[in-house]
Amino acid sequence: MGASNTPQSNEGAQSPPELWDPLVRISHWxxxxxxxANxxxxxxxxxxxIWIGWGVLALLALRFVWGFLGPAExxxxxxxxxxxxxVSHLIDLVRGSPRHYRSHNPAGAIMVYALWACLVVVTGTGLYMTGAKSPITIAEEKAAVAAGDWSVLVKDDDDEKGEDSKVLGEAAKEVHEIAANLMLVLALIHVAGVAVESRATxxxxxxxxxxxxIKDK
Incomplete structure (x- = not known):
């Protein structure tokens, strides 16, 4: 998901460099x-x-660690x-003279961080809304409710803390939905940007x- 912003010349007959290691590629897809899916x-x-959300959280954590310990790219x-x-890169792109980069151009790098930020917000608010319970615990609670045992959902809402928790829960839900929708929009822009950049370069x-x-066309 990330790489050098250093421009790369098209000259030479060397084999294309190994840009993305397996962990980066697998986590990306x-x-x-x-x-x-979600x-x-x-x-x-x-x-x-919820299972998928926890999976994304694990992938993000792994990718962030890899951002410090992984290969240079x-x-x-x-x-x-x-x-x-x-901005400079986008101007060059519009002018029809985009520079070649080893992998991500500067605009692509901004998109990567924007998508990661959305993922962090979405998973963070998701954890808050579920009380950071594991998917197994939540599945057990749902099974208990289906069997007629509502005690697992009983909460003390008579005090101010319970009311505050409800307000925060609603706020977290709103932020979760906004961030998720924004992420989908950014993902579409990302796909379009990759298509335009591939054609231009x-x-x-x-x-x-x-x-x-990478292989030149």
Whole structure:
């Protein structure tokens, strides 16, 4: 999900470099599938939805650790967020003279961090709404309720703490939905950006996230 913002020359006959290691590629596609599944396919708040949310949280944690300990191209230092460089790159793209980058261009790097920020907010609010309970615990509670045992859902709402918790829960739900919808919009922009960039630079930018290498068209 990240790489060097250093421009790359097209000259030379060397083999394409290994850009993305397996962990980066696998985590990228698993998160993409999870976003589609939870955002468009399964029931919000359902057991599967929660299982997928925990899976995304684990993938994010692993990717963030990899951002410090992984190979050079995977480290955060290789693709720092630089708004000015991103704007400059977009201007070059519009002018028809985009520079070639080893992998992510500056605009792509900004998108990566924006998507990660949305994922952090979505998973964080999801944890708050479920009380950070594991999917197994939630499934057991639902089974108990289905069997007629409502005691697992009984809470003390008579004090101010209970009321405050309810207000915070509603706020978390609102933020969760907004961040999730924003993430879907950003994902669409990301896909469109990859398509435009691939055409403008005559490089297939999807290929390296599939097999780890870039190949000029």
């Amino acid at each position: 698993l998160i993409a599938v999870a976003v589609i 955002g468009l396919l399964n029931k919000a708040g359902g057991t599967i939805h 995977a480290r955060f230092s290789a693709f720092p967020p630089d708004p000015r460089a991103a 005559r490089r297939n930018l999807v290929r390296p996230m599939l097999v780890g290498r």
